[in-house]
Structure formats: C-alpha cells, structure tokens
Amino acid sequence: MSCEQCGQGYVLAGEPEGTMVDGAYLHEGSNKSRAVVLLTDIFGLPLVNCKIMADRFSKELDCDVWVPDLFDGRPPMNADDMEPLMPDRAGQKIPFMNILRLIWLIVPRVHLLYASRASVVDARISTFVAKIKESRTYQKIGAVGYCFGGAAAIRIGSMDLVDSIVIAHPGSTSIAEIKAIKIPAAWECAEDDMSFKKSIRDQAEAVFDARKDKPDFVDYEFKDYPGTAHGFAARPNFALPEIVKGYNGAFAHCVEWFEKTLKV
Template identity: 45%
Template sequence: MSCPKCQEGFELPGEPLGTIEKDFNNAYYSPAPSRETPSKEAILFFTDGFGLPLKNCKIMADNFAKRLNCDVWIPDYFDGKPLVPASNLRAPDHAGAKMSIMDWVKFVLATIPHIPAFIRSRPSVADMRVLALIDLLKEKKKYEKLGATGYCYGGSTSVRFSTTDYIDTAVISHPGPFSIDLVEKIRVPTSWACAEVDIFWSHDKRMKAEAILSARKAKDGGASMEYEFIDYKGTAHGFAARPNLKRPEIKQAHEEAFEQAVKWFQKTLLVHETSQ
C-alpha cells in the first residue's frame, strides 16, 4: 500500500448477499447456498487495502460460495478502519499506463491522513485479527480445512499464512510487498495470479518465487509443494480485485483469475466433497 496503483479500480456490479457476523469479530459471512449438511471446508478471503467497505470483496466472496458450495469468510482485519477509504477509488488503466508526477503528488496528499490506519493495521497486527477469527471458526464451525485467497495487501497475507499450519491451500493474486524469503517457508499448495506490470510483484520477483518452489518440489516432493503461476497479459496491479470491466482484456483476465482460484480450491481444498 505505497503507490497510486493501490487506489485504482472500479466497483463490481451487483450487491452483496452475505452478512456481517458480530459474533465472529464482524467478519463478512457468505454461506454455502445449497447444502444439506454444514460445510466441512471454508475459504478465508483476504481483502485489499479498501477492506470490507468496498463491495467487490463481498461480491466475489458470494460468487466463491456459490461456485464452490462452501462457506466463505472475510476477516475484518482492519478492525473497521481500512487503509484506504472506498471514496478514494480511482479508475484503473492497462499495463502500459504510466504514473505521472502529479499522480504521485495526489497519492501522497491523499495518503497522509491515513498513516495512522497503516500503523494500526500493520501486517503483524492484522495477522493476529485473522488468527482470532480462525480460532472462532474452529471452535464454533468445526471446519476441517481452510483455504485462503488474497488480493494486493491480502495477497501478501496469503503468503504469510501459507508458511503456517492455519490454512491448507492458498491463492495469491498480485500481492503487495513481502520478503521473498517467505517463499522458502511455504508449507501448503499455492496458486499465483500475476499481473504483467506490478510495482510490488515484479516479473523478477515472480520468477524467483517460481524457481524457489520448483527447486523445493524437486528436492522434497509431496502435495504440499504443489504450485502454479499464471500470468495475465495486459494487466496491472489490482486487476483481479478491482477490474475495469469496460476493457475487454481486463474483464477477461479478471474472470480467468477467478476461475483459476475456483479450480485450485476444487483441486486442493474440496477433496472431501469431490470424494463423496
């Protein structure tokens, strides 16, 4: 969350269907729509810096719940105060767009009032809020497996949780900053949706991450080292979460990245369901 690209995007059409659950630390809940028994698996949706006020994450969570027929939860890991207000949302552009000096000036001026939010929801603090929700879900919902999908700030969150035993699989879309050393510590299957141009997730970092996972899989093997990287031509940071649907190539990339996540969870999370 340190450049104008993080404030770019469009709202998705439609309205959320889920609910804010006070008993689960104000997380957004989109239940599996057609089940005879409670879901044994659930997905954690890690948002970008706009958090829950921007409806995109909730609409996408509803779509995941419908497509996968499992529960989806969005942690309020900004504790009601996102890094960037939804009113700051600006139109995105394609991969070839350049940021002008004025773009940077406007971004800095708009960001200064929100510096306390960055401090209040730094990764170490946000992660503790996620862990608190996970504890509640395990206690009250009895889920057997958890997957995670994250975008921008949430992409970095997915990377961090991929190094733990709290989740079983992860999708990482155009992540924000994180240490490449974390890739060495990943313990679960990961699927990566990568923009062509991304100030945070450069092509060089993307290639290094894939090389690390390839080397680890060759050495250790096993399902935990399963991974995939998919690149989306013509896209920039944020395309999977805040797309300009009027641009055909961005609309297609957004839809394909969503399908990428659906297929990944069908393969790595919903084993219990597909085996029945």
C-alpha cells in the first residue's frame, strides 16, 4: 500500500548513466559476485531519482545495481505531478489546502493503486529476482526499498529471495510482516513519519531485540535521522540542512550495511 506522504518530494540533479535491460534499469559494477536491487517509491522508474541513486550505489559498492519496474509501466503517481504537499521536515503541520490537493491527485489513481497491490508487486519482484539469479552469476543479492518499495522490502524479507535488505521510511506495513523477516535488515527511519510512526518503529526494533541469543536471530540496525520526514532518503529537499544530512547519512549507512552483509 501507499501512504499520504509517498506523493511528495523533490527531483535529484544529474543524468542516469546506466541502461535499460528488459524493462529494468541497470548500472553495472566490476564485481559480479553480488548485486543490489533498488525497490522504488510510488513514482517508479519515470522519476530519475531511483536511477541517480542506483548509479551512485553501483559505484560505491562496485557491483551491479538493478531497478525493476514494480508497476509494469503504470506507476500510481506521475513524476510530473510531484509536489511537496506534505511536510518534508519534522514538526511541520499540514496545510488544509495541501490535503485537498493531495486528495485531488490520488482519487483518479485509485485503480492504479489497486493494480499495484502487494500480491501483484511481490510477484513481479519474485519473478525479476529469479530471472537475474538465473541469467547472472551473483552469489549474493541485497535489496533496498524506499517508501512503497520499503514496504515491499519488508515483505520479501520473508521469502528467501535475497540475502539482506535495507528499509527506508516504508509505506504501510504490519508487525506481522516485520516479524516474518528472516534475513539481515537495516532500517532508515524518519523522525516524523505518518506511515511508519514511532510507535511502529519501536515495536519493530523490539521484534529484533527479542530474538537475541535465539535460533531465529538475524542481524539488524535501526538508524534515526533527526529533523527528517517521510521521503527524505529518496526525494530530499536539498534546501534543508537536516534533510541533506539525513539523505547522505541514510545512503552511507546502506552502503556500509551491504558491505557488511553481502560479503562473498
């Protein structure tokens, strides 16, 4: 599922350097023993941010980074319609007119949201990962998801698809889905997030804490970024210093996490 704050944000500067391969974006690295799959927010491949970030991840991790099309060419939100309607920093109130404008954007897209429900998107991810496992020589694969893709990363954490996940300000999820995660998981958490509220974030960490010294323990890390709101790690407002710090911090933590958990 999506969330109110998923339809806001800013466009990253730069031009993609990778290529499209069978409908997915790919930036190649020289190390072919591992790969990362980037699960996009609700704007999908048309928003350049995911490609710019994939390029940077590929360079810093020196591996292939893929961005599959989660929406089969029909993302629920258009990059051209992206507006910062919701708070992009912690502690801001939502103007009433912004709420009305957001509703105006979402209502005509309800059918696209339904077409992108969890069961459909998860099947696409499963098919994609199975395909690159078969066609490439990767020994380990990680996945990083943002917003909509963050919720998907939580779900695939229980599916034996990938070896490690990073979850950044996820969309709608449940404690049951979080409890089902059975691979190493890193979390990039906003201070103010209507979708992944602090109460849920704290329950999620408690789930992993409770596994310590038990057979089902998996490595995990939770990182909090003061002053940030939902979307900071994927669609940051570079005019705000705390958001810049959060964006760069979350990116660096993701790189560190995959260096740690995708060793071959």
